[in-house]
Amino acid sequence: MPVPIKISEETFTPRQQAVLTAALDLLVENGDGITMTAVARRASCSKETLYKWFGDRDGLLTATVQWQAAKVRMPTVDRSHLSAKVLRESLEQFARDLLTTIIGEVSITLNRTAITHAAQEKDSLGNIVLENGPLAIRRRLKPILEAARDARLLRFSASEDAYRTFFGLVVRDVQIRLLLGDSGLTQSNVEANIEVDVKAATDQFLALYGAKANL
Amino acid sequence: MPVPIKISEETFTPRQQAVLTAALDLLVENGDGITMTAVARRASCSKETLYKWFGDRDGLLTATVQWQAAKVRMPTVDRSHLSAKVLRESLEQFARDLLTTIIGEVSITLNRTAITHAAQEKDSLGNIVLENGPLAIRRRLKPILEAARDARLLRFSASEDAYRTFFGLVVRDVQIRLLLGDSGLTQSNVEANIEVDVKAATDQFLALYGAKANL
DNA sequence: CTAGAACCGTACCGTACGGTACGGCTGCGG
DNA sequence: CCGCAGCCGTACCGTACGGTACGGTTCTAG
Incomplete structure (x- = not known):
């Protein structure tokens, strides 16, 4: 805070x-x-x-x-009907939204602008982007993770760690490479693989934190 | 290329x-x-x-x-003596070096500068940073991963995927938050947890890609 | 000792851009 | 119809900064 x-x-x-x-x-x-x-x-x-x-x-x-x-939308999940299937679908939806957002030109521009701004002892823009990006994800995701733990679907000690692992598995090196203008990583290039990556990240996350076989 | x-x-x-x-x-x-x-x-x-x-x-x-x-150093690993123990230590060393680098003020400054530059249709700086950062890691890490696979220590289909997963598990949201000037994430703050994070990331990576119990 | 190269310090130029001022147009309340 | 508020377009100002020019100093070669 x-x-x-x-x-x-x-x-x-x-x-x-x-x-x-x-x-x-x-x-x-x-x-x-x-x-x-x-x-x-x-x-x-x-x-x-x-x-x-x-x-x-x-x-x-x-x-x-x-x-x-403020326009970035975030999926809402009904925490009362959590099943293995619902959990997986929720995670996939988060991953999909996250990936779709960060590879968009608008997001790249906003992040670049905020980072440029942060390089000049001004961090207001950075805080705004953070607040509407990573931190917004965290706010939305954490309750779900904790509900899943309560439902014995996930196992972890700190939801913070679980959230950050999920973030890492989804984003990987995509964002930094796009921000740096990696010529070998076009938007459409990544876009085509979103579904595959979403699935992979979710699988990996569940493999690490799932309490049992959550297929 | x-x-x-x-x-x-x-x-x-x-x-x-x-x-x-x-x-x-x-x-x-x-x-x-x-x-x-x-x-x-x-x-x-x-x-x-x-x-x-x-x-x-x-x-x-x-x-x-x-x-x-060009000054960023990268650990060199002897691929001929790969054992479970050596592999783990190598991965931990990579993770440690990666984390230590990206949280340094110099790295943050360089990345910010390159990103600012990339925001103006100039991607030369971005390519230089990429080449000496993520891509350098990838060049060094991939052979090790493949050697480990040959030695039946790891299991994966594409070394590219394994590398990117490793990157994500190590970096998580740390770099983007530092670049954006997150006030709740100071350098010393992260520095204190490097060893814990290194260990956690390596454990998770081995849990996902290890061929057997690689403790 | 001299010639010239390299370089420092400073002054200078042109321009781009943030910010302001002002004249003119439009629409609305009375 | 009048007056005023809001806004457009443009001209204008000050300054900061990229880039150049030049005189003066040190160092090296011959």
Whole structure:
């Protein structure tokens, strides 16, 4: 529980959302080159308005990241009907959503932007991305894992360790390679193997933490 | 085998290495803010010399990253005496080196710099970091895994999958969280748990891929 | 001792970009 | 119809920084 993060929706007006969309598009296209003038031109608004609405460049960037990051959806699982089958399907759904998200251009752009930002003693963007990415997964996954343990479907001492193992098995080196622009790892390249990887990661996780044969 | 990468040592003179050291220090301290003037002042050299030696800002950055990244050492394992015990120790050594590297400030800075760079359609830095990081690990680890399979110590169909699983089990979410500047994950914080994590990752990997009880 | 190469320090130039100011257009309350 | 608020477009300002030019100093070769 490090720093209190502004998670609230902030309720942007439609016009403001159009501006943020323009900013995000530019971010995805031109990398971090994004200038205020470019955003203003793309969004057909004046720079004065940008500054009025978002304060400064950082404010615009923060609003963009925050607004977009909050869109990442996360599967919800009914913890009351946990069976081996339901557990497996839930885990697969988490893995699928996680993989699908991190290989998306938007996610890559957001992570790159936040990391660039973090390289300049500013960690606000990093915290927003973390909060809506890994930490959101953790919040959603942990209760399920613990419910599964209570139902004698999983066996572990610390749910934190189980969560992190799951994360590692799913993500592997995919995210860092995409962030670094690995030429041998295109988005479509990974996309084609999602289902295989999802299955493999789930199998491995259950092999490590399953209380019995959970096929 | 995407793009031919300049891996050669490039043989920098001591004076040039002093300049690169200064550049790296500034990179670690000030994040990506690094200006040519700042490097020149820190290294007590003239900007003219910087441009003469490294061409432009990108050249200096590239030289710095390349020179530093090449320093990452990687354990060498004698493949001829592979036993269960030697295999385990080798894996633990790989895991330890990998973890120790990625949590270091230098590694974080290099990765951040390369990612920032990759966000601007320049992927040269990213390739250098990849080549000396994940891909170097892979080159070193794969032969060992395959030797272990030949020795009936491990069981897998594709060494690529085994390597990536190992990577995931070791790194988990540590690297991305550090890159994003997670306030709840300090370097010393992680450092204290390296041995535990190394042990856990190795145990898990052997549990998944070991041909028998490999304790 | 001299010539020249290498290099330091500093001044300088051009430009890109963050941020501000302002004139003009549109729409709405009175 | 008037006035005002909000916003667009553009022009403008200040500065930071990449890159160049140049005079002065040290070192080396002959």
